[in-house]
Every structure is written in structure tokens, then in C-alpha cells.
Amino acid sequence: MTKLLDKPFKAFTIYALIILLVSIPIYFLVVDWIWVTEIDDHHEMTMERIENRFKEAHLSGHDLEAILNSWNMLQPSSSIMPITENIARPDSIYEVTKYNEYELESDRFRGLQTVIEIDKKPYLLNIETNVEEAYETIFAIGLVTILLYGLLVFGFIQLNRRISKSAWKPFDNTLTKLKSFDLSLSKGVEFDETDIEEFTELNQAITRLIAENVNAYNQQKAFVANASHELQTPIALLKSKLDILFQDEKLSARQSELVNAIQIPLARLTRVNKNLLLLARIDNSKFSDSSEIDFLEKIEKSEELLQDYISERKLTYKKEITGIANVTCSLFLAETLVNNLLSNAIRHSPVSGEIIVRIGENEIAFLNSGVERLKEETLFKRFSISTTETTNSGLGLAIVKEICKQNGWEINYDFLDHFHIFSVRFSKF
């Protein structure tokens, strides 16, 4: 994954590299052109000056010859040669590479050849200037360009860092808030003000989206709570009518069996409904009472209530106490947590299986024998029934999870040595 800011950075860097590379020949051509033009102008000027000065000097034929001789001998960059025919030769500009005896290498020379008239006689004037070598120019320009490119990239990196720190800060803030957002807390998110238009729009859109979600979630919660609340009376009536029917002496054995059979799904309906109401109440944080709970005591109480079910399944039950688990929380929720976890362990143990309850420092764990690992992803979800057993409301562990969440405890499942392990770690407050 690339970071958002690295993308334009990479593109910018590559673009700058291309432009700078292309700029090298362009710079060279421009520099060379200026150079050559300047030299040609200079030659032209020199030529005119020489011609005029000779004219103004009015030298005699003998003097002229002597001067020309010494001129040609001493002047390094120009020569004046007499020519016999007076042919109107045009000025010519040429470029030549020849050996430079002073620098011991071949050099490029720019020259001007023209015919001047001194004393009505034609002379061939030749002016030459050493011009910088093409590869030397390119090398110099290239060097400078690479240096500048280095500076440019360095600048990009620095700017990038600074921009990402300041300009993207609101975005990072938004991201942090979104990561910690929890729909089940039913609380919207408030973003910090930002002066960047895009982020303001983003924050507005997210705020609206979250508000809608929270609203839908609350409606759904209210619906479940209302529905289960409304179901209470019909369930109570059903149970009542069955009890009355049960007392009828004219009931045949077959009918009694049927009445008994109805009790079972009715019990399940009762439990599911009760659990849904309980979940709704926990969701709404209705359990605000808190007292110091000794979990060992609660486990012993629960164990007494469930003793009959433990012996009915011929389970071996033992407790391993290695520490004290005293936690401040709601009494009802603590009892519900322990009852749910212990009855869960009993229900899911095979006959003659084993249950171990561990009480450690700020931790309790319920172990029961089993065959294979359960699916962790769905284990604590509502109505994710892992067995075909009918009394399982599919809500027991969801309630456990919800209680842990409300109290900031940690619930974990593990499967080790043929034991399902459900452990609750209490956080210290």
C-alpha cells in the first residue's frame, strides 16, 4: 500500500526528472547559439575595424607589406593575405576543429573569411576564435541540472512531510475517531473544525451517515425491546392456560403428553424472550448498580442452583482456586454472567464429561470437555446456534459478551486438550 501523499510525490519526481533531462540539450542549443552568434558579431565588428583602420592609415606599399608580415606573424587569431584576383567573394563563416598546440588537444574554432580592400588591392582577412567544445558545455549543464534535481527532490520530500503534518491533520483526526467509533454505544461522532473544504465535506458526510446509522440501530433496538415486551403477556397467558388445562381430570394420557410436549417449546420461547429483554436492558445500560462482587461466592451459589443438572449428566465438577476475583459491578449482571457460563458448560458437556472452574487473580475461566474447536467468529453472536439442542436460546453467550463489554472485561474462547475454555479477564479499575 502506498500512502496518499507518496503518489503525487512519485509523479512529481519523475516529471521533474524528464523535464530536467530534456532541458539539458535545450540549454546546450541555446547557450551554443548565443555563443556562436556573439562570436560572429564580434568577428564582423573586428573585420570592419581592421578595414577602416587600414584605410585611415594611408600606408605606403612597402610599409603595408612590412606591417602585414608582422601582423600575420604576431596576431594569433587573424591573418590578412593578399590575393591576386579581385573576385567578389562573399563573406564566409565556417567552423573547424584543429589541433591547438597550446592546449595539446583538438579544439573547435569559429572563423570569418572575407575580402577587404586596402589601397585598392584585395586582401583575404581571416579571423578565428576558439569556441567551447560541445561535450564540455553539455557536461557543465548536465552537472548543474543534476545538482538542481537533487535540490528539487530534497525540497519535495521536506514539503511533503510538512504538508502531510499540517494539511492532513484533520483527515488523521477523522480517521482516528472513525476507528474508535462503536455503533452499539449509540453515540454520534463529533469532528474538529477544519479550514479545508474537502475535509469539512467529508466530515459532514460521515456525521450524517453515522447519525442515520445510530438512528437505525436505535430503532432496531427499540423494536426488539418493544416486541419482546409485548410478547410477555401472551406468553404468561399461554403458560397459565396450560397449567389450568393440566389440572383437568378428564385429560387422557395422550392429551397430558401433548400438554407436556407444549411446555418444552414454551419454555424456550420464554427464555428467548427473557434474554432479548435482558439484552435490550444491558444495551441501554440499565444496570447501574454496583457493589463489590466476590466471584467465588457467586460461582458457589450458581453451582448449588445447577447441582442437579451437573449430577443428572454425571459430570465431574471441580474448582481450581489460585487467586481472588473480587470486582465491583452490578450484582445481577455478575450472577447472570456466572449462571450463563456455568450452564453453558453443563449443557455442552458430554454425559460423564468434566467441568473445571478456575478462579484466578482477576480472572475466571470455565472449562468443559468437548470434541472439537467451536467457530469463534460466530460464537458470541446472537442466535448463532452451534448445536441442535432446543433449549439453547442462542443468546446466552451474546449476553455474556454484552455484560463483559459493558464492564470493560475481556472474554475469550479457546480449545485446549479436549477442553472448551471460556475465560473472563476483569480489568482493574
Added chain:
Amino acid sequence: MKILVIEDEKELASDIVHYLSGENYRCETASDFATAKEKVSLYQYDCILLDLMLPGGDGFDILEHLRSQNKQDGVIIISAKDTLEDKIKGLNIGADDYLAKPFHHSELAARIHSVIRRKQFDPSNLIIQNEIKIDLLSKTVQIEGNPILLTKKEYDLLLFFIGNKNRVLSKSALAEHLSGDVADMFDSHDFVYAHVKNLKKKLNEQGYAGYLKTIYGTGYKWEI
């Protein structure tokens, strides 16, 4: 014995009346706040069954009204609200018991039995039924003067049966009575058989197993 059933769900009220009618009880009903308040003000009852959510008012107000008049009628709250706070509030205001809906009528009958017994100010705290004598304080049982040793669960069952004499009691009602709330987490309540069997055996040793009848495929009945 007079019982007032304050319950807005008429069907449920009539079922309660029907279930209790076999006993030595005379039942009256009130289905709204005003009627209920009027009745508790005018008359005295041995036990009042009080629903909390009533048309026209809150059941707690009736209880407060009753106690402010210094009336000592036994009160059992029967409510769909089964939070700990409601229970504590109810008991603090002066209810004698709190039973969450939905309940088995047998459970309600046993609770009424227990409340009335406590209200009778019987200093000996004895339940005597023919040859059987139960001392509620020491939780001991004697048959014709011979003590029989019962486990806690067998003792609870015996009281439950006596509070529901001549009624057919289902296995699930017995399991709920013994294990309370956790009972509905389980499908099978076979352990009830074992406890009843043991109780019956102990009664039989004294020659009085005849009261406790097994109704095939249905449950049990304490017959007098």
C-alpha cells in the same frame, strides 16, 4: 381466606382464581388502579396479588397506600418487570414476595401459602397435615412423632406439594421451583424424578407414601 387478585389481564386473573378456587380461598379481582385502591382501602385480605403495570396507575402506589394505612395484608407482587431494582423496591415498600411473570400457578400457590402462613402469627411455626408435622423454624419433619431426615431439596418439594394439594404438578414446575431461574436453560429435568423418588421412599418408610401420587406421563400430585 380472602385473596385479592389485582391484574389487568382478565384472562390471567380468572386463571389464577380458577387455580386457587379448590383451596380454602375466596378470591376477588380488580383490573384497574381505581378499583384496586378502593378495594384495599375498604376491605382486609389475607393475601393481595399485585400487578405493577395497571391501567390508571402504578402498582407500587397501591402498596404504598396500603402500608401507609398500617394494613398488614400479605402482598405478592406479580409482574413482568423482573429487574433486581423493581424487586428490591417492591420488597422495601413492604411486599412479602415478588414473582416474575410468566410463572406456574403452582409456584404462585406455594408462595401464597407461605405468605399467609407467616402472617398468621403462629408462634410455633408449624404446618400440620394429618400425621405430618413440619417445623418451619428448624426445618424438620415428623410423621406421627417420628422424625424423618430430608435433604434440603426434598424438604422444599414437600412444602411445595403441601402448598398445592390435590393439584397436578408438572416436572417443569417442580424443576423451576427447585432451581429457580436457571431451570429454563435446560431441556431435561430428570433430576426431579430422583428427588421425588427419594422423598417418596422416606415417606414410605413411615408408611405414608400414599399422599404422593405419580401421574403417568404428566407429573405428581399430593392427594388428600
